[in-house]
Amino acid sequence: MRIQVFFFLCCSFTQTLAQGTHVDSKMADKIISLTAVNDTFPLKSRLQPFIDTIGGASIIGLGEGTHGTKEFTRVRAILTEMLVEEKGYKLIFLENPYGDTYYLNKRINDPAEDISLIMKDNLLSIYQTTEFKDFLSWVRKHNLSAAVKVNIVGIDFVFIQKTTQIFRKEINTLQIPRLDQIADSIEYEAAFQDSMWQHINDRQFKYDAMATVINAIDIYKKIRQIKEYVVTNNIHLSETAEECILNCLHGIDAFYKPSYKQQVLSRDQLMSEMVLHVANINKTKALVWAHNAHIAYAPGFGDDNGGGMGGYIKKDHADYYNIGTITAMGTYSATKDRFDNRDNIFTSYKLNIPSKNSWEALLNKMTPDVFLFYTNNIPSDGFGGLEHRLIGYTEEKKRGSYTTKDIKELYDAVIFIRETSAADHHLLN
Template identity: 30%
Template sequence: MKKIFRSLLATALLATATVATQAQPTAPVAAAFDTTRIVLDPSLINPVSLQSYEAFRAAVKPLVAQMATKKIVALGEGTHGTSEFYTLRFWLTRILMEEHGFKQVALENDYTDSYLLDEALRQPNAAVAPLMKAHLYSIWQNQEMAELLTWLQTHNRTHRKQFHLRGFDAVSAVPDAQQLSALATRYPAAKLTDLTSKLETAAVVQDSVWHNLNKKGYKFNRKRWLSNGLSAYYTVEKLQQALRTAKLPRRQRELAQGFALDAKLNFSVFYEYEVNKKDAPRDSLMAQMTKFLVRGKNDKVILWAHDAHLARKSTDPTDNNGGGAGSYIERMFPGQYFVLGTSTATGTFAATTDRLITYDSPMASYPLEKPLAGSWEASLSAVKVPVFYLQTQQLGVQNLERPLRFVGYRPDSGKDSYSNYQLTEAYDALLFVRQTKAATPLK
């Protein structure tokens, strides 16, 4: 399984001055596994209709009833670019928000940029597509995601009870620094200007490197980059300390705390590398931001991210950090986490050839390779029902360890895209669509 789900910048920390040609390390699936197809008990299969929202809503009532009791519901995607995965998660999100008290949906996207998108969508005459291109990684820049955001925008304009778009990833540092600088300027009595100014300078360096890493032959001063990142981490620590007593209104303090946490998680990659001599597990960082999103007693959140992040077990067999993010979140909130995986066997999906995903990575449609013999996808595709979900805890003796596919933002969907799993190690439930199509690019 390719380590494409670690911190977006972590691999670059190990690079030479020219990073564009560095290959991603791989951890292939163990050669020895039973290739016999698992014949699933028909009683496990819960058919789902994609004909309409109302038909879907009726079919998933038992599944939603389980989700509704949780504080954190994670809706995964087996690829970052499958149309049906976006639509199904939009419908589930709508049900949970309209009927079960969830008010936040958080994407695998930068926390502060997602906040800015949420705020911008509330402005009169705000156009959805340009805002998506400004604030979302390119994996989210599709028509299916636009449907969710348009629904959120319409709801918030016509209802007193407001819903919120959030992010629980940390990549872009400039938005954090700019928002903190704006607060420091607006409230000079808080005495934060020196720290926020220093952070903003470091953030510009950080984001400049990240935005250029995909360019062939791009070179940068690696030693200076590492020093900049570590210095910025310590600056954010001082800023967090200062925020505890800074003279800020309560709402502005809460905003600043979120921006500062996002910045700290962003720069923690450098701290872990320089001080602890290890990678900062991206799944752990996502879990920390999730914890921030549900810090209130009655807060609940719906997470949208790749299956590999939301699963309770890491896709990397050499990972001793305790992830995926689902494992960290479960430990933080015992019994309050529900994760739904989504999977497919054939069709097309959107992906990019860029080494690192950015806001402008070009997405194109690619065919899914035929599932490995003996994989979960091969067994699930043999079920006569084209779209269904199953509860993993009901698998019993059929809960066998077999290859499970995780396709990221890159075009590969072959043998290196699998990790060995029992389904219960990953999900509470799995929603399977036998044949899918690539997400539709924004117009």
């Protein structure tokens, strides 16, 4: 009996191995071999045909499979450098609060400013890394000599006080005391809302949900007062003021809309609105730096923060293109805090062994260590039902954090890096 069982197990293993090898061989001729991410010049050379292929898209999404992987930041920086220098991309949208990014964008072009201090003042902690500092150093260097500067625009709205501060200054230029008073009041109330979010990870802090809702409704009413006044009196608001209004409304969307029986939009819908508004006004090619889940065409998960911003962008810009990044092993940085803000503490963690039924496990069997493939080249048979890992800024779950959404429905292209390392958060920690 034991011999029969052993024979059965051996046959099953051999069959599984043969099937796996067969599937791998189908993908082998579909990949584009790349070099290690740190080998900048050879990597750029290997990427050149890819850049030439995608460089006509009006908006390109550059994703990261975790919010704490060094190589994902580095490869996106290289792609950005090439697309900016060779293909004329001038806008970089960042998954960071609009108001904070507005000040970062201004200060980064001043050589006298310390980039580390700029980052600590104006970036969520997920971006306060050595790798992102290197990228911002490149932006500064590029802009010092470029005829047309690259601009970085925030599309998130977890903090809005700086947005209301910018808005107040724009309103002040109109020299209308009544509007100045309303704008001052909006900034004061935005400070209250920001304080709720900033302290929400503190278990001793008592979050006042009712006060937050009442405060948000008041902000909404005052924004509406200003908009009605400028329309009635035929006053032109600056584009910056219009962007501030949009971002403020995004920041209070979930709080005020239920009171007006309006549909609350998902975070990805709101971020896509900012991307489209700014991109369409500026009429220039743009890049979007965000998590894989957000640059993707469809939500990977079922909640309101499940992703799919790319799908909303695609509806307005049919040539939108996106690139996901994937890894199989190594380390990543994450925080134990439930919500992201400017002072989360990040720690390095080891990635779980990929699920056997995942893209990460399949790609890990292939060579070389770094490669790219177009998802429309994936063979139709043998690749159905594979999971795909998505890790945010918190620790990976014991079983892993996977979406069962077909990878073809998420990305146009994928860059696989077999082994990656945790982002360096020493600027914050």
